[in-house]
Structures are given as structure tokens and as C-alpha cells.
Amino acid sequence: MLRWNRWFEPDRRLLSLILAVALILGGTLLWLGWILVQQDRASTAQRLQDQRDIAADLAVTALQKALARAEEQLADLAGLPPSKAPQRFAEFAAGLPGDSVLIADADAEVLAYPDRRLPFYPVRPAEREPPASLFAEAEKLELRQKDYPRALAPLREMAKCLLGGRGHRLPVALPPLQTHGRRTESGRLSRLAR
Numbered sequence: 001m002l003r004w005n006r007w008f009e010p011d012r013r014l015l016s017l018i019l020a021v022a023l024i025l026g027g028t029l030l031w032l033g034w035i036l037v038q039q040d041r042a043s044t045a046q047r048l049q050d051q052r053d054i055a056a057d058l059a060v061t062a063l064q065k066a067l068a069r070a071e072e073q074l075a076d077l078a079g080l081p082p083s084k085a086p087q088r089f090a091e092f093a094a095g096l097p098g099d100s101v102l103i104a105d106a107d108a109e110v111l112a113y114p115d116r117r118l119p120f121y122p123v124r125p126a127e128r129e130p131p132a133s134l135f136a137e138a139e140k141l142e143l144r145q146k147d148y149p150r151a152l153a154p155l156r157e158m159a160k161c162l163l164g165g166r167g168h169r170l171p172v173a174l175p176p177l178q179t180h181g182r183r184t185e186s187g188r189l190s191r192l193a194r
Contacts (some may be wrong), residue, residue: 077102089113134158 075090080088085104093102093113104111108172112118134154142151 086111 077085077092088113089102089104090113096102096114096178102113103118105112110121112121134157138151138154141147141154
């Protein structure tokens with residue numbers, strides 16, 4: 001204990017005070033330095049985030065311009081008369097990148113420009129629509145003559161024709177017969193059509 005008391009004797013008191021002030025200033029300097037390093041890291045991270053945001057904004061702007069230009073070009077191509085369309089489609093497709101293709105929907109087929117870029121070419125099946133006279137005949141038998149079994153006959157014939165003799169579901173929906181509360185076979189036939 002005597003050693004600690006010696007530091008506070010009048011001849012060493014000034015030295016003790018200077019040492020205490022130096023320790024306090026050194027600790028404060030270290031603490032401020034640590035805060036400065038943390039702020040520097042935070043500002044660096046913020047600058048990097050700002051640069052990423054600017055780069056993303058530039059990329060979005062470039063993509064929007066490219067999409068707008070492509071929309072204009074496609075709108076121009078869509079307005080072409082059918083006689084000039086294939087030639088203009090081929091010219092437009094020649095400028096496309098290697099991983100792009102222009103697809104045109106013709107009446108019975110799908111056309112792709114340039115040729116041989118698609119792994120397959122989809123073919124739209126021809127739509128088979130039953131004649132309106134068939135429905136008119138069934139409605140006449142059902143609504144005017146109230147002959148429900150005979151009204152089903154033309155619809156059954158149509159179903160066989162559309163199915164091609166196979167047991168698949170109908171590609172078109174048959175209108176349910178108006179039975180006014182009676183139960184007929186049309187319920188079974190209309191369930192097939194769904």
C-alpha cells in the first residue's frame with residue numbers, strides 16, 4: 001500500500017496527473033478512431049449500394065427502350081398487308097440475335113423466322129364446329145314438339161362425329177336440353193361435353 005501512496009506525494013502528483021490525462025486522451029482517441037472506422041465502412045457500403053442502384057436503373061432504362069423499340073417494330077410488322085408480310089418478316093428476323101425468333105400466327109399454321117430455329121413447329125388443329133342447322137333441328141324437336149328422345153338423336157350423331165368413334169371427351173360443349181324439370185339423357189350427354 002505504501003507504493004500507491006508514493007505516487008500521490010507532492011513531488012509526484014504532477015506526473016500522476018499528466019499520466020491520467022494522457023490515458024483519458026488516449027482512450028478517447030481510440031474510441032473516436034473506432035467510430036471513424038465504422039462510419040467509413042458504412043459510407044463505403046452506402047456508396048456501393050448507390051452504384052448498384054444506378055447500374056440497375058440504367059439497365060432497366062435500357063431494357064425499357066429496347067422493349068419499346070421492339071413493340072414499335074412488331075406493331076409495324078403487324079400492320080403489313082399479307083402480300084408483303086413474309087418478306088418483311090424475313091428481313092426483320094435477319095437482324096435478330098441468335099437466340100431469338102419471330103413467330104407469326106397464320107390461319108392454319110405457325111410460321112417462324114428465320115427458319116429452323118425452333119426445336120419444333122406447332123400445328124394448330126383445324127377447328128371442327130358442328131353446323132348450326134343441327135342445333136336448330138334439336139331445338140325444334142325439344143321446344144316445339146316436346147319430343148326429348150328424338151331431340152337427343154342429332155346431338156348424339158354430332159357427338160359421334162366429333163369424337164371420331166373414340167371414347168374421348170367432346171371438344172365442344174353441347175347445350176343442355178330444356179326439360180322443364182324432367183330428367184333426360186341430356187344430363188349424361190352434357191356431362192361428357194364438359
